Amino acid sequence: MAAKVARSLAAVSRATAVLRLSASEDLVCKNIMCAKLGEACVCRLVRVLQRAPDLKELYLDNNNLESLPELSDLIPRLEVLDLRGNRLKEVPATLEALDALRVVRLEGNPCATEEPRDQEKP
Numbered sequence: 001m002a003a004k005v006a007r008s009l010a011a012v013s014r015a016t017a018v019l020r021l022s023a024s025e026d027l028v029c030k031n032i033m034c035a036k037l038g039e040a041c042v043c044r045l046v047r048v049l050q051r052a053p054d055l056k057e058l059y060l061d062n063n064n065l066e067s068l069p070e071l072s073d074l075i076p077r078l079e080v081l082d083l084r085g086n087r088l089k090e091v092p093a094t095l096e097a098l099d100a101l102r103v104v105r106l107e108g109n110p111c112a113t114e115e116p117r118d119q120e121k122p
Contacts, residue, residue, distance in 0.1 A: 021058070021059060031043070040063040050074060055075040065083070079101060084105045
């Protein structure tokens with residue numbers, strides 16, 4: 001399984017504009033020192049995003065994520081963020097610093113409104 005993750009992570013580069021990590025095994029932590037061992041982990045996500053600073057669309061749906069890293073430092077040009085079906089209890093404050101962000105999908109998270117819809121920034 002480690003080779004699959006390495007190959008997948010190696011495919012992500014500075015030129016990557018769209019990254020689909022829906023229900024991704026790539027985000028499952030393998031670090032025995034991490035409290036998230038065997039679960040989706042922010043530290044794994046950071047490693048992926050460091051390779052794609054020009055990312056425009058990020059799909060993280062159905063990964064059971066409970067938090068997000070500081071995205072504005074990693075992917076400041078992000079326009080679309082799909083976080084459906086995770087475990088986010090509140091809308092991440094890190095989203096406010098993303099000036100280009102225009103669509104955020106949050107349904108299926110504890111922080112989401114009952115009616116599914118795209119959350120668009122003005």
